[in-house]
Amino acid sequence: MGDADLANLSDKLMLTTVVLYIIALFAYAADLGFGRRRSAALVAEKAEAKVLVGAGAAAPTPAEGAAEEAAAPGRPDGGRRQADWARLGVVLNLLGWAAHLGMLVTRGLSADRWPWANMYEFLAAIAFAAVTAFLVVMWRYQARFLGAFVMVAAVVALGIDNLWLYDSVGPVSPALNSYWIAIHVTAAITATGAFTVAGAATILYLVKSRAQERGGVAEGGVLARIPAVEALDRLCLRVTMFAFPIWTAAIIMGAIWADEAWGRYWGWDPKETWSFVIWIGYAAYLHARSTAGWKGRKAAILSLIAFAALLFNFFGVNYMFSGLHSYA
Amino acid sequence: MGETTDEITDEAIAAAEGAEAAEGEAGTRAPTARQAPGEVPRPTGIGPLGWLRWGWRQLTTMRTALILLFLVALGAVPSSIFPQRDQAPEKVAKYVEDHKTLAPWLDRFSLFDVFSAPWFAAIYILLFVSLAGCVVPRAVKHYRSMRARPPAAPRNLGRLPQSASYETDDAPEDVLAEARRVLRGRRFRVDVSGGAASAEKGYLGETGNLLFHLALLALLFALGLGNLFGYRGNILLTEGKSFANSLSQYDDFKPGRAFGGDDLSPFSITLDDFTATYETKGDKRGQATDFHAKIRYRNSPGAKEKSWDLRLNHPLKVGGAKLYLLGHGYAPVFTVRDGKGNIAFQDAVPFLPMEPRNLTSEGVIKAPDAEPEQLAFYAILWPTAMASEDRKQIVSAFPGPIRPVVTISSFKGDIGLDSGTPQSVYKLEGVGKTLQPVKDGQKLLEPGESFKLPGNAGTITFDGLREYTTMSVNRDPGRLPALVAAVLAVLGVATSFMVRRRRVWVRASAGKGGRTVVEVGGLTLGNPTSEFDDIVTALRGPGHEAPEAEPAPENEPQNEPETAETEAEAGPAGHDPDTEPKE
Numbered sequence: 001m002g003d004a005d006l007a008n009l010s011d012k013l014m015l016t017t018v019v020l021y022i023i024a025l026f027a028y029a030a031d032l033g034f035g036r037r038r039s040a041a042l043v044a045e046k047a048e049a050k051v052l053v054g055a056g057a058a059a060p061t062p063a064e065g066a067a068e069e070a071a072a073p074g075r076p077d078g079g080r081r082q083a084d085w086a087r088l089g090v091v092l093n094l095l096g097w098a099a100h101l102g103m104l105v106t107r108g109l110s111a112d113r114w115p116w117a118n119m120y121e122f123l124a125a126i127a128f129a130a131v132t133a134f135l136v137v138m139w140r141y142q143a144r145f146l147g148a149f150v151m152v153a154a155v156v157a158l159g160i161d162n163l164w165l166y167d168s169v170g171p172v173s174p175a176l177n178s179y180w181i182a183i184h185v186t187a188a189i190t191a192t193g194a195f196t197v198a199g200a201a202t203i204l205y206l207v208k209s210r211a212q213e214r215g216g217v218a219e220g221g222v223l224a225r226i227p228a229v230e231a232l233d234r235l236c237l238r239v240t241m242f243a244f245p246i247w248t249a250a251i252i253m254g255a256i257w258a259d260e261a262w263g264r265y266w267g268w269d270p271k272e273t274w275s276f277v278i279w280i281g282y283a284a285y286l287h288a289r290s291t292a293g294w295k296g297r298k299a300a301i302l303s304l305i306a307f308a309a310l311l312f313n314f315f316g317v318n319y320m321f322s323g324l325h326s327y328a
Numbered sequence: 329m330g331e332t333t334d335e336i337t338d339e340a341i342a343a344a345e346g347a348e349a350a351e352g353e354a355g356t357r358a359p360t361a362r363q364a365p366g367e368v369p370r371p372t373g374i375g376p377l378g379w380l381r382w383g384w385r386q387l388t389t390m391r392t393a394l395i396l397l398f399l400v401a402l403g404a405v406p407s408s409i410f411p412q413r414d415q416a417p418e419k420v421a422k423y424v425e426d427h428k429t430l431a432p433w434l435d436r437f438s439l440f441d442v443f444s445a446p447w448f449a450a451i452y453i454l455l456f457v458s459l460a461g462c463v464v465p466r467a468v469k470h471y472r473s474m475r476a477r478p479p480a481a482p483r484n485l486g487r488l489p490q491s492a493s494y495e496t497d498d499a500p501e502d503v504l505a506e507a508r509r510v511l512r513g514r515r516f517r518v519d520v521s522g523g524a525a526s527a528e529k530g531y532l533g534e535t536g537n538l539l540f541h542l543a544l545l546a547l548l549f550a551l552g553l554g555n556l557f558g559y560r561g562n563i564l565l566t567e568g569k570s571f572a573n574s575l576s577q578y579d580d581f582k583p584g585r586a587f588g589g590d591d592l593s594p595f596s597i598t599l600d601d602f603t604a605t606y607e608t609k610g611d612k613r614g615q616a617t618d619f620h621a622k623i624r625y626r627n628s629p630g631a632k633e634k635s636w637d638l639r640l641n642h643p644l645k646v647g648g649a650k651l652y653l654l655g656h657g658y659a660p661v662f663t664v665r666d667g668k669g670n671i672a673f674q675d676a677v678p679f680l681p682m683e684p685r686n687l688t689s690e691g692v693i694k695a696p697d698a699e700p701e702q703l704a705f706y707a708i709l710w711p712t713a714m715a716s717e718d719r720k721q722i723v724s725a726f727p728g729p730i731r732p733v734v735t736i737s738s739f740k741g742d743i744g745l746d747s748g749t750p751q752s753v754y755k756l757e758g759v760g761k762t763l764q765p766v767k768d769g770q771k772l773l774e775p776g777e778s779f780k781l782p783g784n785a786g787t788i789t790f791d792g793l794r795e796y797t798t799m800s801v802n803r804d805p806g807r808l809p810a811l812v813a814a815v816l817a818v819l820g821v822a823t824s825f826m827v828r829r830r831r832v833w834v835r836a837s838a839g840k841g842g843r844t845v846v847e848v849g850g851l852t853l854g855n856p857t858s859e860f861d862d863i864v865t866a867l868r869g870p871g872h873e874a875p876e877a878e879p880a881p882e883n884e885p886q887n888e889p890e891t892a893e894t895e896a897e898a899g900p901a902g903h904d905p906d907t908e909p910k911e
Contacts, residue, residue, distance in 0.1 A: 170612035174619050178641035245822050252814045261641050263560065263652040263800045265810060266551070267415070268443055270408035280401040284394050321408050 006110030007169040013103035018158050020096030021151050027089030028147035032222050089147055100128045110169050116185050117172045120165040127157040129193020137197055143235060145226040149200040180257035187250035194243035198236045199307035202300050205232035236303060237289055244282050251275050271325035274313040281306025388461035396455040403451055407442040456548055463541040470534050477519040478528035481833035485849030490860040494868055495843045500836035503846050507834040510866045524835040536823025543817035550813055554806030556586040565599045566659045566676045566796040572596040593647030597625040602795040604656060606728050614727055621653055621797050649803040657681055658689050658709055660734055661791040666698035667784055676794045679709050680754055686724035687711050692756050696745050703786050704739040704756050732793045738769030738781050828853045832863055
């Protein structure tokens with residue numbers, strides 16, 4: 001296949017990804033809205049745990065694990081039909097993920113370089129990292145409830161990417177032609193993806209804890225179907241603890257690269273400044289959570305501030321300020 | 329900055345955090361070292377010294393450090409919003425021009441020089457002191473607690489998050505000796521006294537945490553080191569020309585505060601050839617794909633000459649400094665003969681790009697030696713000249729020099745160089761006043777062509793095209809220390825995330841019928857791990873399974889809380905029950 005064909009395929013896979021994610025989004029939302037009630041019984045929960053252990057041994061895909069879990073014994077008849085939403089969401093999500101991966105790979109092959117050398121590719125890769133992080137979290141911590149929210153983020157990101165940031169395949173600019181792009185940018189993408197999942201959990205946490213304060217969560221509502229606030233809080237912490245060292249590494253690798261490319265390892269370029277702000281935000285969050293014993297609302301708000309800075313670092317810094325990181 | 333994070337109990341975290349646990353009963357006391365400022369007793373009538381101590385304690389609290397860290401972040405934000413003098417002085421000048429009322433106020437708050445502003449310095453110096461004041465005593469405490477005996481066993485081991493109990497025929501002393509052996513084998517620090525063995529391990533977590541904070545301090549030091557003793561400068565070098573490292577050769581030079589001018593190492597470089605490669609087809613036509621500068625260099629005047637391929641991301645280390653390729657442009661070569669036929673000027677003249685895409689460039693040629701009148705020219709270069717779509721103008725269609733063309737506008741009179749006032753080499757001054765345009769003095773030239781000025785004022789020849797590069801030279805003695813500090817910081821924070829302090833106690837006492845009752849208790853910062861079960865299995869010796877799902881009750885009667893505890897433990901290994909969605 002020629003480069004042009006690959007580029008064409010990449011563009012088509014991008015659209016496929018978006019379509020699959022949109023359907024997955026609706027399926028997840030339907031699952032949240034009318035799916036099996038998790039609070040139904042402790043029995044179901046234990047069954048879930050067992051299924052998960054079994055799933056680990058037999059090594060099926062998360063889709064199967066989740067689907068099995070959804071169809072767990074206890075409510076064989078009624079649960080069966082309703083659980084299909086969850087199964088549909090997960091399957092479509094995985095298909096979309098595969099298309100997304102294919103989109104990035106074909107893009108990289110057609111340009112013969114790492115597929116994150118311009119903003120279009122960068123955002124696509126971040127969305128991919130976020131979906132990947134979600135799939136991992138869903139598999140390890142049964143966080144399927146995040147699906148709808150992560151899908152919204154992914155669809156919005158890919159939508160923006162296609163509508164405003166699209167760029168045809170081209171050679172890498174000489175400034176980016178370094179093995180550091182494989183290290184620094186990959187780390188930044190991975191961390192950003194994971195932070196996005198943590199951000200989704202944090203927002204849910206704040207919404208749910210607020211609702212609880214205002215007189216409880218309605219039985220059977222969407223909020224009742226997402227886990228307890230403590231679990232959300234912990235999920236956010238775990239994912240942040242995973243992403244934070246990667247983000248730190250991304251900054252340090254960036255500094256080393258900056259020293260190679262621009263002759264200084266730190267120059268308060270807008271991107272550098274905001275990466276530092278984000279780092280401080282998440283550092284403060286982790287610190288507050290672990291040392292000062294801030295749990296709950298206050299810590300969540302810190303994490304949300306850091307996440308807002310992360311979003312700004314992408315959209316604001318790249319499009320509002322001119323700096324050395326302008327590759328738009 | 330993050331310490332071990334966990335779910336167990338705040339008190340337990342706090343206990344280790346304050347390194348108080350060694351004295352506390354099984355590490356369940358509240359910390360005193362890290363209290364919130366509000367809880368620090370306010371001094372009343374204790375005199376200035378008391379106030380100082382109080383202030384110091386406030387400054388070194390974690391909360392203050394966090395707030396200061398936030399302020400650093402917040403303070404850095406304006407630097408991305410407003411142009412900065414040390415990065416783009418011309419943008420600052422334009423901003424000041426455009427915002428007549430706002431700009432002086434911004435300037436008053438140093439918002440154009442954020443990182444050298446007094447308030448920014450105040451924040452980071454306070455942060456520095458706060459960090460130091462908090463980390464150093466903590467390091468001392470940690471050192472002591474590492475050397476102190478592991479805390480004595482609490483009375484009721486069954487109350488601990490992890491516990492087990494069994495009976496054996498071995499004598500209590502043998503059990504404890506075995507416990508010591510097993511725990512030592514697992515690299516616990518063990519202390520046996522009063523019929524119980526206490527063991528502790530995982531100091532690396534706190535060590536990593538301290539390392540992280542100390543590395544941050546070192547990083548700040550390294551930054552300062554570079555700012556004080558380093559230098560950076562920019563040079564412009566045309567193909568075929570040389571540069572020797574001395575102040576006069578720099579276009580722009582920024583020394584560190586403690587940098588002496590004679591500290592420049594005497595290296596020299598020569599640019600032989602510069603090549604820019606561009607995409608020639610497709611919709612990315614004209615996009616640069618590669619820049620190569622072939623240079624030769626000597627570390628010192630007498631040293632052997634070596635060659636280097638200077639590229640972006642491929643700097644040259646020379647004489648303790650580093651040389652970077654920054655940019656490039658065209659330097660057309662001109663020969664100017666004056667009215668008498670003598671050569672008044674002959675050189676390559678660097679032109680500045682007017683647009684980045686196809687490198688249409690402009691520049692001036694000054695021939696002050698021309699007689700009878702001085703000559704000057706303003707020229708525009710199109711690397712690949714083409715007629716514009718409306719066929720009225722010339723445009724450049726490609727950044728590479730496929731069909732270079734220059735247009736010349738001629739001037740004569742006084743260039744103004746004799747007055748001694750410095751002038752830009754890219755601009756003509758006094759046009760219309762001291763310098764008059766030559767009538768019909770415009771001409772389009774291709775390489776090799778000459779233009780005879782009207783009125784026999786002289787001739788200008790466009791000899792050919794060369795390229796120039798802009799390069800940056802810098803020396804930063806803080807570079808390596810900063811890297812080391814950063815790597816240590818990452819190692820530290822990763823260690824503090826991964827290694828948790830954990831304690832195990834084993835108590836053996838004589839029970840009914842000559843048997844020995846062994847109680848084992850474990851306390852882990854963070855989620856209980858399977859390590860405890862492994863230890864219990866090892867203690868019981870072969871033939872006994874670890875008390876897993878349904879443990880103690882079958883073997884021997886237990887008191888109620890104990891059973892409850894062990895049942896709570898009985899999650900599937902490797903799966904964390906905490907994250908189960910539950911309501």
